[in-house]
Amino acid sequence: RKEVEQDPGPFNVPEGATVAFNCTYSNSASQSFFWYRQDCRKEPKLLMSVYSSGNEDGRFTAQLNRASQYISLLIRDSKLSDSATYLCVVTGTSYDKVIFGPGTSLSVIP
Amino acid sequence: GAVVSQHPSWVICKSGTSVKIECRSLDFQATTMFWYRQFPKQSLMLMATSNEGSKATYEQGVEKDKFLINHASLTLSTLTVTSAHPEDSSFYICSAVYQQAEGQFFGPGTRLTVL
Numbered sequence: 169r170k171e172v173e174q175d176p177g178p179f180n181v182p183e184g185a186t187v188a189f190n191c192t193y194s195n196s197a198s199q200s201f202f203w204y205r206q207d208c209r210k211e212p213k214l215l216m217s218v219y220s221s222g223n224e225d226g227r228f229t230a231q232l233n234r235a236s237q238y239i240s241l242l243i244r245d246s247k248l249s250d251s252a253t254y255l256c257v258v259t260g261t262s263y264d265k266v267i268f269g270p271g272t273s274l275s276v277i278p
Numbered sequence: 279g280a281v282v283s284q285h286p287s288w289v290i291c292k293s294g295t296s297v298k299i300e301c302r303s304l305d306f307q308a309t310t311m312f313w314y315r316q317f318p319k320q321s322l323m324l325m326a327t328s329n330e331g332s333k334a335t336y337e338q339g340v341e342k343d344k345f346l347i348n349h350a351s352l353t354l355s356t357l358t359v360t361s362a363h364p365e366d367s368s369f370y371i372c373s374a375v376y377q378q379a380e381g382q383f384f385g386p387g388t389r390l391t392v393l
Contacts, residue, residue, distance in 0.1 A: 211384040
């Protein structure tokens with residue numbers, strides 16, 4: 169089993185749609201969790217951190233369920249500019265272990 | 279947010295030559311930097327963790343003698359691809375931790391093509 173797994177995608181959604189991405193991780197000792205987005209041929213950019221209490225930033229909501237070892241990202245009212253690959257990132261303590269998920273591709277269609 | 283730069287942004291070289299890539303944290307000190315490699319349509323793969331003032335920690339399967347990492351200061355880490363071959367052609371990205379709760383900040387990447 170891979171250490172971090174994500175929905176295989178790709179997701180093709182119309183503008184204005186709500187889309188949810190899922191991510192699971194295998195190491196229960198993982199400490200920090202993040203969602204990044206990566207545009208084609210560009211470096212990943214931090215989208216948001218993920219906390220047990222949930223984290224919302226505008227149209228984006230991230231949730232962490234430690235018991236189920238599951239992370240989610242919800243995007244409401246999708247925009248064309250949201251088209252990218254979304255990467256789930258899990259780290260150990262003090263960044264001694266950083267694992268990127270394989271990514272989920274999103275295409276928002278006019 | 280914190281800014282990380284990389285140089286060069288792209289390089290083309292002949293097989294057998296060595297290529298050095300620099301990664302700099304511009305407005306903060308980074309005791310730890312990371313080097314990743316990404317092949318087309320694949321996710322980032324961590325190559326090594328670069329620690330200021332000590333040896334880098336390499337991931338399994340990454341040859342430390344081929345990918346030389348030097349982290350001589352709190353703002354600079356370098357990756358040297360020695361005797362590069364076409365299979366080393368890839369997108370190399372570095373990152374640094376600004377504050378742990380804020381995650382990693384990535385450099386813009388270096389696209390290496392070995393002919």
